[in-house]
Amino acid sequence: xxxxxxxxxxxxxxxxxxxxxxxxxxxxxxxxxxxxxxxxxxxxxxxxxxxxxxxxxxxxxxxxxxxxxxxxxxxxxxxxxxxxxxxxxxxxxxxxxxxxxxxxxxxxxxxxxxxxxxxxxxxxxxxxxxxxxxxxxxxxxxxxxxxxxxxxxxxxxxxxxxxxxxxxxxxxxxxxxxxxxxxxxxxxxxxxxxxxxxxxxxxxxxxxxxxxxxxxxxxxxxxxxxxxxxxxxxxxxxxxxxxxxxxxxxxxxxxxxxxxxxxxxxxxxxxxxxxxxx
Amino acid sequence: xxxxxxxxxxxxxxxxxxxxxxxxxxxxxxxxxxxxxxxxxxxxxxxxxxxxxxxxxxxxxxxxxxxxxxxxxxxxxxxxxxxxxxxxxxxxxxxxxxxxxxxxxxxxxxxxxxxxxxxxxxxxxxxxxxxxxxxxxxxxxxxxxxxxxxxxxxxxxxxxxxxxxxxxxxxxxxxxxxxxxxxxxxxxxxxxxxxxxxxxxxxxxxxxxxxxxxxxxxxxxxxxxxxxxxxxxxxxxxxxxxxxxxxxxxxxxxxxxxxxxxxxxxxxxxxxxxxxxxxxxxxxxxxxxxx
Numbered sequence: 245x246x247x248x249x250x251x252x253x254x255x256x257x258x259x260x261x262x263x264x265x266x267x268x269x270x271x272x273x274x275x276x277x278x279x280x281x282x283x284x285x286x287x288x289x290x291x292x293x294x295x296x297x298x299x300x301x302x303x304x305x306x307x308x309x310x311x312x313x314x315x316x317x318x319x320x321x322x323x324x325x326x327x328x329x330x331x332x333x334x335x336x337x338x339x340x341x342x343x344x345x346x347x348x349x350x351x352x353x354x355x356x357x358x359x360x361x362x363x364x365x366x367x368x369x370x371x372x373x374x375x376x377x378x379x380x381x382x383x384x385x386x387x388x389x390x391x392x393x394x395x396x397x398x399x400x401x402x403x404x405x406x407x408x409x410x411x412x413x414x415x416x417x418x419x420x421x422x423x424x425x426x427x428x429x430x431x432x433x434x435x436x437x438x439x440x441x442x443x444x445x446x447x448x449x450x451x452x453x454x455x456x457x458x459x460x461x462x463x464x465x466x467x468x469x470x471x472x473x474x475x476x477x478x479x480x481x482x483x484x485x486x487x488x489x490x491x492x493x494x495x496x497x498x499x500x501x502x503x504x505x506x507x508x509x510x511x512x513x514x515x516x517x518x519x520x521x522x
Numbered sequence: 523x524x525x526x527x528x529x530x531x532x533x534x535x536x537x538x539x540x541x542x543x544x545x546x547x548x549x550x551x552x553x554x555x556x557x558x559x560x561x562x563x564x565x566x567x568x569x570x571x572x573x574x575x576x577x578x579x580x581x582x583x584x585x586x587x588x589x590x591x592x593x594x595x596x597x598x599x600x601x602x603x604x605x606x607x608x609x610x611x612x613x614x615x616x617x618x619x620x621x622x623x624x625x626x627x628x629x630x631x632x633x634x635x636x637x638x639x640x641x642x643x644x645x646x647x648x649x650x651x652x653x654x655x656x657x658x659x660x661x662x663x664x665x666x667x668x669x670x671x672x673x674x675x676x677x678x679x680x681x682x683x684x685x686x687x688x689x690x691x692x693x694x695x696x697x698x699x700x701x702x703x704x705x706x707x708x709x710x711x712x713x714x715x716x717x718x719x720x721x722x723x724x725x726x727x728x729x730x731x732x733x734x735x736x737x738x739x740x741x742x743x744x745x746x747x748x749x750x751x752x753x754x755x756x757x758x759x760x761x762x763x764x765x766x767x768x769x770x771x772x773x774x775x776x777x778x779x780x781x782x783x784x785x786x787x788x789x790x791x792x793x794x795x796x797x798x799x800x801x802x803x804x805x806x807x808x809x810x811x812x813x
Contacts, residue, residue, distance in 0.1 A: 280647045
């Protein structure tokens with residue numbers, strides 16, 4: 245369009261900063277992902293599909309995606325409630341709770357994994373109670389779900405919190421003076437304002453849960469067709485020196501991830517258009 | 523003032539912009555209960571299981587040769603991965619915020635890719651690029667520089683998963699600060715590096731520290747990506763999280779949880795420092811961290 249690639253600028257360092265950025269990005273991220281695509285697609289699409297098209301792989305992909313979705317929905321609902329409570333209410337230990345929300349980001353996944361397993365195993369503190377009720381959590385899909393809820397917990401709260409802080413009280417007061425009940429105000433005035441940020445957090449939490457490995461493998465039990473997640477299947481293929489098989493599942497997961505990245509971006513564009521730049 | 527009849531003064535102001543008290547207390551109780559079960563219980567479990575046979579047993583298992591070499595390797599990986607990603611983050615933020623060029627949005631999206639890729643897929647990508655079966659990898663092995671199943675691969679895997687951390691913290695802060703201060707320094711005759719060290723760096727130092735903190739916590743604790751590339755060779759390529767897995771699978775519960783407790787302490791220190799930064803220097807961090 246006749247525009248220069250880079251506009252002239254008096255600030256020095258263009259070559260150096262562009263050089264470091266593009267070199268490291270290519271070497272660290274783009275080249276490895278290209279290698280995955282080349283390796284996975286080299287035998288051709290039909291061969292790729294044939295590799296993925298086994299009951300065990302479908303079961304693993306379906307399990308990872310389904311449980312990630314359930315965990316993300318839980319985190320969406322609870323994350324909005326948590327953000328609302330932390331911003332709007334005043335109670336003892338509020339600041340401690342606020343700081344603790346980020347624990348799943350800071351705690352290594354392997355540490356979370358063995359801790360959750362110790363808690364929910366049949367001889368653990370919570371697992372013991374569940375066992376008395378005739379219910380098994382660790383080494384079943386329930387255990388995987390708890391681990392996925394744990395790792396995705398902070399996303400929605402952290403994206404929604406700043407939006408709640410920005411809401412002007414006058415809006416709610418106006419709604420009340422016009423005769424709306426509190427529940428009606430929350431549903432028709434507050435919730436639409438939170439929706440874009442909440443959906444962004446939901447998508448982030450979902451993407452994280454689909455690919456999660458460290459916190460899940462300890463508690464999952466890893467029984468093929470039942471509690472075997474897709475990332476574990478990649479590790480198993482690699483241990484069998486089946487690079488092509490691992491690459492095929494890797495590409496399937498990458499497609500899911502990029503699909504989500506696309507949705508996140510679309511949601512952000514949509515939210516900006518709807519309520520201005522947040 | 524006093525001639526207003528008392529009957530006209532409302533007894534108490536009833537706020538309309540909040541929920542009724544019982545709903546408030548119900549929600550607060552719910553939040554406490556869920557966080558106690560989901561967050562605090564696992565955290566307490568780590569320390570409880572580590573100290574189950576006493577402080578002595580926990581400390582003895584930590585000074586074990588295997589644990590010590592794991593701690594050393596994890597520190598070594600962080601020493602390479604974190605500064606390299608900090609340099610990338612500063613360069614990328616400078617490039618993106620100080621110049622206008624075509625394709626900026628695509629560049630930002632590309633930098634964010636590691637956030638939406640499974641750590642295991644990240645590790646797989648590195649194995650396929652630099653593993654012995656690839657031509658880059660076979661050349662590296664032939665020249666005595668193996669990447670996969672060796673320390674460089676672990677550093678790369680850790681860098682991949684933490685790649686966007688610093689850049690994401692710096693970009694919003696540097697957009698907000700604009701470039702007027704840098705331009706003023708330049709017209710006064712400062713060189714590029716002098717502008718960076720005396721004008722830009724002091725403006726972004728807390729945001730940089732914030733990003734480095736998060737990057738470090740994740741790099742030291744990364745499991746999935748490292749598990750794929752490390753080969754899990756005891757004493758050589760087993761980082762702390764990998765060693766935790768090996769000890770746990772061998773039923774050395776106290777040893778596994780002791781090492782886990784060290785990482786949990788690191789996580790707690792990270793959270794405390796991060797919270798302090800949010801309280802003390804909120805105006806110099808990205809807007810989303812300001813409470």
